[in-house]
Amino acid sequence: MRVAILAHEKFPERAKTAVGVLRYSDHEIVGVLDREHAGERVTDYIPDVQDAPIVETMAEVPECDALIIGVAPIGGGFEESWRADIRTAIEHGCDIVAGLHYFLSDDDEFGALADEHDVELRDVRNPPDDLTVADGNAKDVDGDVVLTVGTDCSSGKMTTSFELRNAARERGLDAAVVPTGQTGIMITGWGIAVDRVISDFAAGATERLINEAGDHDILFVEGQGSLAHPAYSGVTTSILHGAQPDSMVLCHVAGKETVGGYPEFEVPSPETYVQLYEDVAAPITDATVDAGVINTSGMDEIEADPTIARYSEQIGVPATDPVRHGADEILDAIL
Amino acid sequence: MRVAILAHEKFPERAKTAVGVLRYSDHEIVGVLDREHAGERVTDYIPDVQDAPIVETMAEVPECDALIIGVAPIGGGFEESWRADIRTAIEHGCDIVAGLHYFLSDDDEFGALADEHDVELRDVRNPPDDLTVADGNAKDVDGDVVLTVGTDCSSGKMTTSFELRNAARERGLDAAVVPTGQTGIMITGWGIAVDRVISDFAAGATERLINEAGDHDILFVEGQGSLAHPAYSGVTTSILHGAQPDSMVLCHVAGKETVGGYPEFEVPSPETYVQLYEDVAAPITDATVDAGVINTSGMDEIEADPTIARYSEQIGVPATDPVRHGADEILDAIL
Structure with a gap:
């Protein structure tokens, strides 16, 4: 899977998710979004992971399958400053993968846009609905x-x-x-x-x-x-x-x-x-x-x-x- | 408020909620439902709380404002054997107050019946939807x-x-x-x-x-x-x-x-x-x-x-x- 990672203003020190995906997943990373480090490269900061360009907006990212939200603010809220990039990603046909407490699938604009462009909004923090108490086993x-x-x-x-x-x-x-x-x-x-x-x-x-x-x-x-x-x-x-x-x-x-x-x-x-x-x-x-x-x-x-x-x-x-x-x-x- | 308490097969030892309400609330308790102890009285078991008759079904309870579900099975599930009594209570115009993980307001039959009889299904375990992480204050x-x-x-x-x-x-x-x-x-x-x-x-x-x-x-x-x-x-x-x-x-x-x-x-x-x-x-x-x-x-x-x-x-x-x-x-x- 070809993916981009959103890490605005947090890459790399405060973008644990972004760095983890760069280091341990099997995805091909085509770009990291961080408007503070645009123009630089991932390996300028982390030499031992796969390299990728750091860019300012989603418009600069080559074609890919998904945009992963690679930062997790305390409390898991959504940052409105991400909205334009997520909108662009959906319009380019990317699935959005997020681990926020705020579910993108509950956002009216993203929901409608995702339907229109036939992409998936995957909120990985959304737990199964058939959980039970522990048995101790x-x-x-x-x-x-x-x-x-x-x-x-x-x-x-x-x-x-x-x-x-x-x-x-x-x-x-x-x-x-x-x-x-x-x-x-x-x-x-x-x-x-x-x-x-x-x-x-x-x-x-x-x-x-x-x-x-x-x-x-x-x-x-x-x-x-x-x-x-x-x-x-x-x-x-x-x-x-x-x-x-x-x-x-x-x-x-x-x-x-x-x-x-x-x-x-x-x-x-x-x-x-x-x-x-x-x-x-x-x-x-x-x-x-x-x-x-x-x-x-x-x-x-x-x-x-x-x-x-x-x-x-x-x-x-x-x-x-x-x-x-x-x-x-x-x-x-x-x- | 005049209330009845459902505690089938669990009164009093395994009906913590029922006993708590009997002992500490300001409600007037008009009946306790426990089909295993029907015909007896609350004070046959607990002498120092307000007394009430123990009955087999909701049909035997005098007019009241609410039915409280006074038992909490492990896991907080709903017992189908309670359904008839809850139905009767709603038909008699009682609100239902429950502390189960299973929300009565999500139950199609109870939801429709509650609308019809203009009563409230109060699931007290349903938390506010604007909670946040602790500040430590x-x-x-x-x-x-x-x-x-x-x-x-x-x-x-x-x-x-x-x-x-x-x-x-x-x-x-x-x-x-x-x-x-x-x-x-x-x-x-x-x-x-x-x-x-x-x-x-x-x-x-x-x-x-x-x-x-x-x-x-x-x-x-x-x-x-x-x-x-x-x-x-x-x-x-x-x-x-x-x-x-x-x-x-x-x-x-x-x-x-x-x-x-x-x-x-x-x-x-x-x-x-x-x-x-x-x-x-x-x-x-x-x-x-x-x-x-x-x-x-x-x-x-x-x-x-x-x-x-x-x-x-x-x-x-x-x-x-x-x-x-x-x-x-x-x-x-x-x-």
Whole structure:
């Protein structure tokens, strides 16, 4: 599939979805929309993913099959400044793939235009309507279940899940990612956006995903939010108890001291987090935090490696930055 | 308001909503529907609430304003065996008040019949459609915020909230309950069923309730589920972090060893639970468990009082069974 990605004013640091699709999907990316970086190229910012031009508007993008909304503002709202590009995309016959709380299919203008041009508005956060409460049976699948957990939102849980999947596949293991958020769903083509599910059914939705994934050597479940997040901790807990993991990987961004978007809330220390995740898991599953991942993207090599070592010491298990060093070392700690 | 309560095959032990309305609301109850106990009376089972006849069908109930669905099956589904009584109620001009996940207003037959007889189908679990993520601002309201938490579902959180409210009012304090579940909403006439809210917004819904309640001497927030529940722990966490309480009251049912409906999951010890609730609260609010409530309804006095004393010792704070001894003693521990 040939796709364009919308990431206005956010590429690459604040466009997690865009970067994830560039890095892990099988799509051919024909252009990235970011009016602040128009004229540059993807590899000017991220050297190790497929390259594409960065453009100002959808009118400059070559023919393609879909436009993916590659940014996710806090709260999942729609930015009116995207409207013109989405309109153009529909008029060019592109499907629109979005992971917003605001469903494009509920937008009157887009709905009418999509009908007229026979394209699909795919709101990947729109959950199935037959979800139920959890039965507590995720443990019944064969194979290891590894959950990525974090010290905040945007701490690398999705990336870590895919990096670990790739490392496991390189060893010949039958490995899969269980996507619980919009980016993972866009990359893999299946999953449920658990944060959009009725809270009573959030653990049940996670459990269903584990069962749908079925027997593998190893499943990497994408966690969401964090246990200490003032708004999203309920989603985190539902995924932890719904997935019943055997093992957890704690993801952290180096230097992060306060919760993203909530400067009055401190991020607990990594060692506090290890204890918290294990204690909350304990009544349902005896999962331990067996490895750590730390994002050191803001640092040079000289600063990064001691930072990784210090993080490993704090949490008492092997740790790495998989973007620098791959995920092979921490895979050993999990298996 | 004159109301009837449907509680077929579940009154009184498994009809929490029915009993809550009988005990704490200002409605006049004209009949309880339970085909297994027809011919008996409410006070044959619960001596200290308003009395009413127990009847087999809605046809035997005197004229009234509303039929409240007073039972909540696991999963919140609709029981087809209730259909005839609801039909009769609508034909007699009664509004129907339900707290199910299945919305009666989505039922074609009831919808048409309600239109025909000009009655309202009130699905109290249907949340507002303008909810948002939490801002983390519940702490800004004046007055103490006390959250009831539990070792399982149906452990007395709603009852404890109302008993503490009544005890506080008897001391001349300005006290209110913040209802987060269907029974509390039916009793007070306001609130949000947080378990029905999109999981990303569950903490935000709780925060909104705190702000809507506003400044009081003391607010008693009705908790839901438990932190160790395989299906509902996410709701519990969302309420804990959304409410940002100053204080928690741990509710427990004497002798409860496994999670209701999940016999393969053990209920952690009360002392483990105290630690768990305080540790999970800590990143957001420094709330402590300051009192305990234990339901000893299955015991005689000789057995109950040592059980209460032992529970108090386990959790390290004053405890009581408010149905036996009132809530005055534990109110002292909270204030």
